[in-house]
Amino acid sequence: MTGTVQTAAAAAVASAPGGPPGRWEADARARAARLETLLGDPYEPANPHGLRALFDADGRRTPPPETEALLDEEGWAAEFVPAAYGGRLTRADLLARALRPVFRRDVALGFGHGITSMFATGAVWAAGDERLRHEVAALLLGGGRATILHHELAHANAILRDEFTARPAPGGGHRLYGRKDVVINASRADAHVVYARTDAARGPRSHSVFLLDPARAAPGTMRHLPRVETSGMRGALFSGLEFEGRDVPGDTLVGGLGDGVALALRTFQVNRSVICGVVTAAADTVLHSAVRAATTGRCGPVARRWHKPLTGVFADLLACDAMATVALRALGLLPGRAHVCAAAVKYVVPDLLREDLEELAAVLGGRGYDLDSPEYGALDKLVRDLPVAGLGHAGTASCQAVIVPQLRTLAETAWFAEEEPPPELFRPGAELPALDYRTLGIAGGGDFMAASLAGSAARLAAGRAVGGQIGALAELAEAFVAELRALRETCRTLPAYGSRGLADPAVCVLSDRYSLLVGAAAVLGVWEGQDGTDPFLADPAWAVLALSRLGARLGVPVPDLPDGCVRQVLDELIRRYRSGLGCDLDATVLAQ
Structure with a gap:
């Protein structure tokens, strides 16, 4: 890894895109809009960045070269470099917004061409010294890539699994041994961030992180393994690496x-929250395809049998966006307390999206699996891509590993006992602090989402007598709070065995219940935070439908949907489809 950043950090701050915090959001929106325009109409057959071209590249199992070149020309990798080092990264929620145009079209492209570098370099922004930070910034800003070689976080509670071992070397430093067979971009990364075992004893101090330049490996100490073909994300380049005594100098140690x-x-x-914030855009594309299927060739309204799946998935996508947005904002606003929220959101969102794709499959029928049809084939690709995308980030088990050990403490000390979070957490357009990896906490910090849920229910309580949609919203809020009370009583009885509870399925189910409560709190908080600029989001219909679906999954009492609720959500969905707007909280303007 070579290159240096020519400007000092202070100068980079002054010249970085976004300038002062008040401009960060406007700049991020502008960048996202520009990229959306450059990528063009995804349904235009002749568009080199459209779905047909992306499907074709997927069929050939190659990255789409023209689109990768476009992203390079736009300096897309700068999104992963903090503004203090010459990049564009300010807030995590704005990062997700800037990435969505790519993920809306191709999850594999989003992973293979960019977000993997974010996974890898996060450790450097969190604990690297100034030299390493400048080197990584120069690498990414110059168009380079980084990849991460870690223990199997994504597939089991194996945070301490030792696929790589770094042993002390004579004369200082370490020598690296071990192999990993499936690493995205292993063959074309300019930097490897390696999590390796440096202590034979099991425990939280067993592993260390090294930033390595593959070009500097001595002959015979690093071997590239063959490419691995996967069922999904077929255009991403997965292959293996094996280290056979590679020297790892002391100055490559991160932290x-x-x-x-x-x-x-x-x-x-951070990775969990960003993933949730961007994959929802891919599901948005499938929902648009389903609306097209339900409306094309019809003179009258959408057939009644499609009302429930279409409106239900739309409500779920808004709920997923609310959850991800809250978690992403918390990383900057409440960095020492965001870890449980991030794990809970990552726990819920993928499950909701998988269920949503099943519902949309019923609407699309066989057309959803026709990759020769860019208007409808996105379903097939996303169904295949989402499970493989789990190779790039922590999976369900590692989210449980964060949540379960804290449930008893939260039940005893936090639930119904702490203050609500600042309202800026939920307020659109609020100015928030920048993301600083160095301030992120990993334990303790209470539970601001539980406090928010209780506060929302208390404010809505009087609405139960009003009836209608407000009354339904109040009933739902109280039902979730009652579930939190019941969960508190159960969790107070848990043994104080920490992570050993992960071996007990009955205990792991508690993380299910808890995570859905966090989702409900996010929906209520986002609805309460509306300022009326968007009449649809300010109206309770979408929140009632979203909470009803979360409540049904949780098994809490769910009131009948008020008259007109589904119709309002359906009308908005059709309006957005016909106007070329996304099914997210921003109603993003899409290229047509």
């Missing part, structure tokens, strides 16, 4: 010796 597990826990909460 301190033994910091690896803590760095994984700190940085993966």
Whole structure:
């Protein structure tokens, strides 16, 4: 890894895109809009960046070269570099917004061409010294890539699994041994961020992180393994790496010796939240396809049998966006307390999206699996891509590993006992602090989402007598609070065995219940935070439908949907489809 940043950090701050905090959001929106325009109409057959071209590249199992070149020309990798080092990264929620135009079209492209570099370099922004930070910034800003080689966080509670071992070397430094067979961009990364075991003893100080330049490996000490073909994300380049005594100098250590597990826990909460914030855009594309299928060739209204799946999925996507947005904002506003929220959101959102794709499959029928049809084939690709995308970030089990050990403490000390979070957490357009990886916490910090849920229910309580949609919203809020009370009583009885509870399925189910409560709190908070600028979001219909679906999954009492609720949501969905607007909280203007 070579290159240096020519400007000092202070000068980079002054010249970085976005300038002062008040302009960060406007700049991020402008960048996202520009990229959306450059990528063009995804349904235009002749568009080199459209779905047909992306489907074709997927069929050939190659990255789409023209679109990768476009992203390079736009300096897309700068989104992952903090503004203090010459990049565009300010807030995590704005990062997700800037990435969505790519993920809306191709999850594999989003992973393979960019977000993997974010996974890898997070440890450097969290604990690297100034030299390493400048080197990484120069690498990414110059168009380079980084990849992450970590223990199997994504597939089991194996945060301490030792696929790589770094042993002390004579004369200082370490020598690296071990292999990993499936690494995205292993063959074309300019930097490897390696999580390796440096202490034979099991424990939180067992692993360390090293930033390595593959070009500097001595002959015979690093071997590239063959490419691995996957069922999904077929255009991403997965292959393996094997280290056979590669020298690892002391100046490649990120943070301190033994910091690896803590760095994984700190940085993966960013990864989890960003993933949730961007994959929802891919599901948005499938929902648009389903609306097209339900409306094309019809003179009258949408057939009644499609009302429930279409409106239900739309409400779910708004709920997923609310959850991800809250988690992303919390990373900057409440960095020492965001880890449980991030894990809960990552726990819920993928499950909702998988269920949503099943519902949309019923609307699309066989057309959803026709990759020769850019208007409808996005379903097939996303169904295949989402499970494989789990290789790039912490999976369900590692989210449980964050949540379960804290449930008893939260029940005893936090639930119904702490103050609500600042209203800026939920307020659109609020100015928030920048993301600073160094301030992210990994334990303790209470539970601001539970406090928000209780506060929302208390404010809505009087609405139960009003009836209608407000009355239904108040009933739903109280039902979720009652579930939190019941969960508190159960969790107070848990043994104080920490992570050992992950071996007990009955205990793991508690993380299910808790995570859905966090989702409900996010929906209520976002609805309460509306300023009326968007009449649809300010109206309770979408929140009632979203909470009803969350409540049904949780098994809490769900009132009948008020008259007109589904119709309002359906009308808005059709309006957005016909106007070329996204099904997110921003109603993003889409290229047509």
